[in-house]
Amino acid sequence: MTVAPLSAHLPQINVELAEYSELFMLISAFIYTFAFILFTVDLVRSSATIRRVEAELAAEQQEERTRRLVGAAAPGHDAASAPPSQPTATDAELVDDDLAYMGASRPFANVAVALTAVAAAAHGFAVIARGVAAARWPLANMYEFLTAAALLVSVVFLLVLLRRDLRFLGIFVLGLVVTMMAGATMGFPTPIGHVQPALQSPWIAIHVTLAVSAMAVFTLTFAMNVLQLVQSRRERVLEGEPKGRFERNLGKAQFMRLVPSAFSLESWAYRLNAVGFVFWTLGPLITGAIWANESWGRYWGWDPKEVWTFVIWVVYAGYLHARATRGWTGNRAAWLSIIGFICIIINYTVVNIWFPGLHSYAGLPE
Amino acid sequence: MSTDNDAATQVQPSAHRDNAREDALNDAQGISKKDVTAPALGPRGMLRWAWTQLTSMRTALMLLLLLAIAAVPGSIFPQRVQDSFAVQTYIEDNPTLGPVLDFFQMFDVYSSVWFSAIYILLFISLIGCIIPRARKHYQQMTSPPPRTPRRLDRLPEYGALELTSDGPDPEIALTEAGKVLKKRRYRVDVRRHEDGTGSVGAEKGYLREIGNIVFHVSLVGVLIFVAAGAMFSYRGQKVLIEDEAFVNALVAYDNFYPGTWFQEENLEPFSIRLDSFERAFDRQLFDGEPNPNYGQALDFTAEVTIQDGPQSEPEQTELKVNHPLSLGGGAQIYLVGNGYAPVITIRDGEGEVAFSGPVITRPDDPLYTSMAVVKAPDAAPEQLGFVGLFLPTAHDTGDGLAISIDPELGNPELHLNSYAGDLGLDEGVPQNVYVLDTEDLTELNARDADAGGIAIGPGETHELPEGLGSIEFEVVQDYVAIDIHYNPGTTAILIFALTATAGLITSLFLRRRRAWVTVEQNEHGRTLVSYGLLARGEDFRLRDENIALRTEFEKTWPVRPPEENNES
Secondary structure, three states: OOOOOOOOOOOOOOHHHHHHHHHHHHHHHHHHHHHHHHHHHHHHOHHHHHHHHHHHHHHHHHHHHHHHHHOOOOOOOOOOOOOOOOOOOOOOOOOOOOOOOOOOOOHHHHHHHHHHHHHHHHHHHHHHHHHHHHOOOOOOOHHHHHHHHHHHHHHHHHHHHHHOOOHHHHHHHHHHHHHHHHHHHHHOOOOOOOOOHHHOOOHHHHHHHHHHHHHHHHHHHHHHHHHHHHHHHHHHHHHOOOOHHHHHHHHHOOHHHHOOOHHHHHHHHHHHHHHHHHHHHHHHHHHHHHHHHHHOOOOOOOOHHHHHHHHHHHHHHHHHHHOOOOOOOOHHHHHHHHHHHHHHHHHHOHHHHHOOOOOOOOOOOO | OOHHHHHHHHHOOOOOHHHHHHHHHHHHHOOOOOOOOOOOOOHHHHHHHHHHHHOOHHHHHHHHHHHHHHHOHHHHOOOOOOOHHHHHHHHHHOOOHHHHHHHOOOOOHHHOHHHHHHHHHHHHHHHHHHHHHHHHHHHHHHOOOOOOOOOHHHOOEEEEEEEOOOOOOHHHHHHHHHHHHHHOOOEEEEEEOOOOOEEEEEEEOHHHHHHHHHHHHHHHHHHHHHHHHHHHOEEEEEEEEOOOEEEOOHHHOOEEEEOOOOOHHHOOOOEEEEEEEEEEEOOOEEOOEEOOOOOOEEEEEEEEEEEOOOOOOOEEEEEEOOEOEEEOOOEEEEEEEEEEEEEEEEEEOOOOEEEEEEOOOEEOOOOOOEEEEEEEOOOOOOOEEEEEEEEOEEEEOOOOOEEEOOOOOOEOEEEEEEEEOOOOHHHOOOOOOOOOOOOOOEEEEOOOOOOOOEEEOOOEEEEOHHHOEEEEEEEEEEEEEEEEEEOOOHHHHHHHHHHHHHHHHHHHHOOEEEEEEEEEEOOOOOEEEEEEEEEEOOOOOHHHHHHHHHHHHHHHOOEOOHHHHHHO
């Protein structure tokens, strides 16, 4: 086989490795799908899980009562921690505000988490293999951007799971990951290749990676903020008389008892959003401007992508300010975070596909 | 706090949270605070009220959201800053809507009155908010931590320890408590009473508010240098054909866009000459077949000779995409485009040379199918015009149409229509050199005309019908399009952007905490230490700080286990 020499000192594409990359991308997508199904089963079975936990708690209480009758010392409580509310059989605390792992065992969710980890490993190989095969940073078109974003979403999810019980988010996170993988492989399949001269810059590794990281974080907070709105409605329903069928069903929704309180969801979403906002400031905004100045001769030119980068930054800045504004915390702030994520979706889809601009690197079929 | 407020807190779980912290402090201090003040009467009062409104967080939030919404139309409608030609086309295509949109400055969104109004108000609000905050913070940093609240157990985090009888007396315990807090990097103020008891007030995390102030001040800095940089800046464009040189002077530019305060003598007299130009394309085969990206451009390199002022030595160097050259005291030169320039000679009906030279063609696709327009107003008896395509590797599709199948010069051909008549260049109306208005011209050559179209390769000549002249295609040269930019503000903008980020990170992730410790003697003669913690701003780890403090205290003193209290 004769191979025409490549000028520009770019190495040959490793076709075989690229094929393995695509294969592993598909494999991971299938495993993610299976994990998603198991998270769904876990959701459906949540009432059974809750019943079991409540039975365990009731048994514990029974034991305690017996102990007290025998005359054992009552447990004194540590002054440093607030007295824990004694759980009763009817309103057992199934989650806590620190998202620590509680006793409830959820076999389906646990298997789903394990599968997510396996899928993420295959996925990680696929993304790295693509980069190695093309001898460049694998973030140059919509296919690569979307698969890398999905990888970061699942990796961040898994990392948080090491310390905190985020299993309630599983169905949403995996749903989004599966959607992203399907979107990448079906919507924007792009053959492996080198990139045009404008993209041959070390800034791509910093600029786009920070953008993808921010997007991964905002994806998680989006799911949390949506759940926060549902949970806060449910909390309101439980306090008063439910009105209409929706509220009655919401009040009875067992799954929502496995979800932390709206207050706790909001706090955690805020902590993650703060990290995402720093990523967005450094990545799309500042390194984007630096690269634009090096490549196009101006740091900012209101190209459609730049416009939306700015809009997203301002919306999340608004979110951070809302958290310090009387009357704007809680659900209103959650809405701002959700709007921010919608802007990110618009920035990725509508702006890339329909608004012509300097960022038209999407590799879209003509 | 009233029960009404409690109910509201539960409806919206975290409502008033930040203020709730302040309220907690006031509650612990025994202060009841009214936070609603009616606007004072009279014009000065009204002004003060308006100022208070403008600098309130709620207004800042509204302006932020408004700014986000106002920025969106700029991505929907073409913008003059980007492409004034696209704006013109848009208005011509939408004769009803176009002028209306133009009236509302929808094509100049980012310099429009309404967009400017929003961000100027936002920055006024920001400055009006940050100055008093900075002053207040300075006072807090230079004065001792706030006085000890009367009821520490009402603070968000609270703890108490009873020391054993052989433990230190209150006076010593107070000193040691101060040391513990100092070790945890609090700023400490020990307040002793005459009887040996007393309290410690402590605060840490002052950098959090400093970070916040630095972030906002840096934003003002960015805005100032964006504006100032734009005032003194200039940018221009120039097309350079092989062996052609450019000297940085106003007349040499194809297009020039000066900033408001630009002065011609600011142009440094550097020069740049294009010696040669190299293109590299993807030529890899997968299993003997062209790969899906076959023929994609991989590299552009312009070999240039630069001279940074008349006194400097000429120097040969490379100009590449992403690697601008810096010349003339800060002007940057960018490689932004390239293409082919076929050298053409046109002779008129009288046999005189009416045009001779390279013609810049504009690539329309990755295969360098390029638009070519040649105008020969000096031709006699009639002026001549040519419109068509330059194809680097021409391939006949079979039905007489040729297309380019490769971006490199495999089989270069010019495919042109020719026209005779008044080109309209004598009326003094500026014309686009890349467009030929053929409406009032007589068609000579075209694919469907009797004479057929012109299709010539290098070294070939085509005779025009009716003896009106000839066109000769000699050789192909390369050209590059360069942008020259000068903006003195960029370094300052970058520095402020980085200080803004540093401030942002500090203000988001550093925690500001206040701690108080009181030391008393209880009725059993044992020393009783109580402490309380209060966060200013978001703090999710105040509980951890409580635990850490307690651990430190327990290491310092012998503490009676809490169980014993229940028995005694």
